[in-house]
Amino acid sequence: MMKSTLTKTIISLSLGTVALMSSVANAQGNSRDTITAVGSSTVYPFSTVVAERFGKSTSFKTPKIESTGTGGGMKLFCASNAINTPDLSNASRRMKKSEFDMCTKNGVTSITEVLVGYDGIVVANSNASIQMNITRRELFLALAKEVPAKDGSEKLVANPYKLWSDINPALPANKIEVLGPPPTSGTRDAFAELVLEGGCKKFVWIKAIKKQNKSKYKTICHSVREDHVYIEAGENDNLIVQKLSANPKAFGIFGFSFLDQNSDKLQGSIIDGQAPTFDAIADGSYPVSRPLYFYVKNTHVGKVPGILEFLKEFTSQGAMGEEGYLTDKGLIPLGEAKLASVRQNVLSLTPLALNK
Amino acid sequence: MINLKDNSKINKMSSTARTTTLSTTEKVTLSLKKRHQKERRFKNVGLFAVLFGFMLVVVLISDITAKALPAFHQHWVKIDMDYKANWLNIDGSSKQSILAKQMKKANYRSALKKSLYLMFPTPSGKSLSRKDKRQLFKLFSSNAEFTLKDTLITTPEHLNKQISVWVRLDDDVDSYLKEGFASGEAGLRLSKQQAQWIKQLASAQRIESRFNFSFFTASDSREPELAGIRGALTGTLLTLFVTLLLSFPLGVAGALYLEEFAPKNRWTDFIEININNLAAVPSIVFGLLGLAIIINIFGLPRSAPLVGGIVLTLMTLPTIIISSRAAIKAVPPSIREAALGLGASKMQVTFSHVLPQATPGIITGAIIGIAQALGETAPLLMIGMVAFIVDVPTSIVDSATVLPVQIFLWADSPERAFLAKTSAAILVLLTLLLVINLTATVLRSKFEKK
Numbered sequence: 001m002m003k004s005t006l007t008k009t010i011i012s013l014s015l016g017t018v019a020l021m022s023s024v025a026n027a028q029g030n031s032r033d034t035i036t037a038v039g040s041s042t043v044y045p046f047s048t049v050v051a052e053r054f055g056k057s058t059s060f061k062t063p064k065i066e067s068t069g070t071g072g073g074m075k076l077f078c079a080s081n082a083i084n085t086p087d088l089s090n091a092s093r094r095m096k097k098s099e100f101d102m103c104t105k106n107g108v109t110s111i112t113e114v115l116v117g118y119d120g121i122v123v124a125n126s127n128a129s130i131q132m133n134i135t136r137r138e139l140f141l142a143l144a145k146e147v148p149a150k151d152g153s154e155k156l157v158a159n160p161y162k163l164w165s166d167i168n169p170a171l172p173a174n175k176i177e178v179l180g181p182p183p184t185s186g187t188r189d190a191f192a193e194l195v196l197e198g199g200c201k202k203f204v205w206i207k208a209i210k211k212q213n214k215s216k217y218k219t220i221c222h223s224v225r226e227d228h229v230y231i232e233a234g235e236n237d238n239l240i241v242q243k244l245s246a247n248p249k250a251f252g253i254f255g256f257s258f259l260d261q262n263s264d265k266l267q268g269s270i271i272d273g274q275a276p277t278f279d280a281i282a283d284g285s286y287p288v289s290r291p292l293y294f295y296v297k298n299t300h301v302g303k304v305p306g307i308l309e310f311l312k313e314f315t316s317q318g319a320m321g322e323e324g325y326l327t328d329k330g331l332i333p334l335g336e337a338k339l340a341s342v343r344q345n346v347l348s349l350t351p352l353a354l355n356k
Numbered sequence: 357m358i359n360l361k362d363n364s365k366i367n368k369m370s371s372t373a374r375t376t377t378l379s380t381t382e383k384v385t386l387s388l389k390k391r392h393q394k395e396r397r398f399k400n401v402g403l404f405a406v407l408f409g410f411m412l413v414v415v416l417i418s419d420i421t422a423k424a425l426p427a428f429h430q431h432w433v434k435i436d437m438d439y440k441a442n443w444l445n446i447d448g449s450s451k452q453s454i455l456a457k458q459m460k461k462a463n464y465r466s467a468l469k470k471s472l473y474l475m476f477p478t479p480s481g482k483s484l485s486r487k488d489k490r491q492l493f494k495l496f497s498s499n500a501e502f503t504l505k506d507t508l509i510t511t512p513e514h515l516n517k518q519i520s521v522w523v524r525l526d527d528d529v530d531s532y533l534k535e536g537f538a539s540g541e542a543g544l545r546l547s548k549q550q551a552q553w554i555k556q557l558a559s560a561q562r563i564e565s566r567f568n569f570s571f572f573t574a575s576d577s578r579e580p581e582l583a584g585i586r587g588a589l590t591g592t593l594l595t596l597f598v599t600l601l602l603s604f605p606l607g608v609a610g611a612l613y614l615e616e617f618a619p620k621n622r623w624t625d626f627i628e629i630n631i632n633n634l635a636a637v638p639s640i641v642f643g644l645l646g647l648a649i650i651i652n653i654f655g656l657p658r659s660a661p662l663v664g665g666i667v668l669t670l671m672t673l674p675t676i677i678i679s680s681r682a683a684i685k686a687v688p689p690s691i692r693e694a695a696l697g698l699g700a701s702k703m704q705v706t707f708s709h710v711l712p713q714a715t716p717g718i719i720t721g722a723i724i725g726i727a728q729a730l731g732e733t734a735p736l737l738m739i740g741m742v743a744f745i746v747d748v749p750t751s752i753v754d755s756a757t758v759l760p761v762q763i764f765l766w767a768d769s770p771e772r773a774f775l776a777k778t779s780a781a782i783l784v785l786l787t788l789l790l791v792i793n794l795t796a797t798v799l800r801s802k803f804e805k806k
Contacts, residue, residue, distance in 0.1 A: 055747070237768070264545065329770075
């Protein structure tokens with residue numbers, strides 16, 4: 001009894017495997033009915049909301065959004081024009097010239113750029129302690145790997161600062177302890193560019209280096225200290241939020257949407273005299289904000305159903321507009337006029353040209 | 357062992373002749389207490405280790421359960437919806453068939469807004485300020501308009517009537533109600549004004565807490581009040597189905613060949629070492645392999661359970677082969693010899709004697725492998741299964757995610773209410789694991805009896 005059933009099971013399982021493999025060959029057709037997007041984890045929370053509403057309110061399938069990081073997304077997006085490559089790629093920064101060239105080399109020459117809105121980056125702490133009022137220069141001194149010597153000479157030394165009050169006596173006499181994203185994160189790139197470099201530039205002699213040696217300037221201004229003062233807390237911003245409420249002396253670096261969602265527990269530090277509020281980021285007075293984009297492969301429009309309709313939904317007033325549902329998720333909207341021009345550009349699928 | 361009689365004799369001896377040197381038996385007696393003590397100590401340490409482990413499990417499960425509980429119920433609110441045709445942008449005088457079409461495309465959002473503003477008149481009779489309107493509308497789930505749409509489509513006679521409809525509250529309000537703030541006081545993301553509205557609704561018996569069925573029937577959503585695990589659960593089952601279908605026959609066949617048929621030489625030794633090493637390879641490596649070979653070379657679709665299943669097969673195969681070989685090895689050689697002696701062929705010996713005896717062990721190995729595959733996220737990251745997918749997969753080539761990925765994605769979402777969802781999804785994953793293990797136990801005992 002045993003023998004025959006087991007043998008049969010094994011044989012039928014093996015047959016099933018073969019059948020399975022052959023069925024896949026059929027599934028590999030030349031068409032696809034779901035829009036696929038890849039890219040930045042910062043844009044992910046916004047594009048997923050649009051995708052969900054799009055799926056519910058139209059007869060098209062709900063687009064599939066993968067969170068691969070901006071760079072990883074570009075690689076997939078630029079691989080080729082084949083139908084099994086993604087249609088859209090989310091990016092928490094503008095497409096780089098090198099990426100555009102990679103796309104061109106692989107035949108992806110017609111790309112539409114969509115500016116979605118802005119995202120603020122905040123330095124926040126638990127609202128059980130006091131709100132910090134800090135400048136970008138002070139943040140650079142607190143977090144850079146090498147900083148100008150204290151005596152004012154034009155020399156770089158390993159970052160000696162241990163307490164906030166060492167940098168500026170007006171700041172609290174607490175240990176500098178900052179939780180932030182790891183180097184793989186787009187948030188980290190943006191923080192380095194907007195905050196550290198922004199503070200770094202305030203030293204005239206460092207700024208002068210930029211003209212002579214750009215890569216040296218970048219190393220000085222973008223390197224984060226590695227002596228456990230800046231703690232890499234992984235890509236999970238919720239974890240940082242939890243750690244901040246447990247440790248009121250620590251600060252965290254993350255996107256504005258997390259501050260917005262946890263405003264009962266956290267407060268954003270005032271940077272260069274501006275608190276990170278929705279309005280301050282929208283009108284550009286808060287210094288640390290970055291644009292969010294996504295890119296469309298024009299050759300897929302018409303081949304994959306619904307792309308144009310999806311773009312229409314994404315760029316509509318109800319979504320990206322000042323009172324759209326994306327702002328509820330923490331997106332800082334474009335102005336009225338800017339939105340109109342973006343929408344017009346996008347719906348006519350104007351190809352992107354990067355000549356930087 | 358010293359029996360009682362001997363014991364008493366020794367006692368007598370030792371008391372009478374204390375001055376003489378100790379005999380072996382006396383030494384044994386004297387050290388007996390110490391040795392017993394040692395044994396007791398060891399037993400206690402062992403017991404402590406078991407209890408400690410058990411306690412950790414209890415703490416973990418109860419912590420997760422406590423955090424998950426809020427996810428299982430959801431607050432609903434009754435609103436007075438005015439299905440006015442002109443608010444909905446519907447031409448009420450058109451024919452039945454055209455009406456149905458119009459109802460699908462009608463503007464429910466604006467009709468809902470207008471109905472809500474009517475429900476909350478200001479004391480002075482003036483209309484609400486722009487800011488208040490926005491705040492009020494935020495109290496209700498963004499899905500409310502779709503609920504209203506479905507209601508009207510199923511019962512078209514509601515058109516131009518005022519009807520009470522239950523809709524979900526927004527996740528912020530839901531969390532606020534669950535965390536038990538003083539009624540009417542600002543809390544979480546709710547302002548004082550919003551809290552007052554909620555108080556007003558609650559006192560009119562318009563708010564109700566219901567069991568959250570949609571957690572099991574809905575798929576992923578960016579709105580915590582709508583998100584469910586059906587898509588991820590289906591994806592998990594499809595992926596595991598593929599994994600089992602591929603890894604079980606392959607693993608058992610490999611183990612049988614290596615144990616029963618393969619000649620013992622350098623090549624088989626080499627293969628054996630490699631299998632053992634494969635079992636220890638970090639799972640993300642298999643994901644990279646899947647991306648490079650299965651997707652890029654064979655051109656299978658990204659994010660499909662089929663590809664996930666193949667990658668997980670690579671990961672579980674060594675586990676299954678190793679444990680199957682151990683089970684086959686444990687079958688007494690006398691059985692093989694007896695069968696061979698009676699004239700059975702090698703094939704007959706293997707399939708009618710060795711395999712049935714080894715089945716319980718093989719099944720245990722397969723289940724351990726599958727359970728391991730159940731919890732994997734890392735290899736799936738590379739092949740695109742870490743994605744926002746709303747439609748429930750219906751075949752192994754549809755896009756899908758799996759439960760651990762769903763947990764990972766929810767844990768990463770900014771909305772507070774996803775915390776509870778995360779824990780609830782973990783509970784579901786643990787339950788699934790328990791079911792798989794139970795099945796294994798039942799199957800094993802069934803085969804053992806035979």
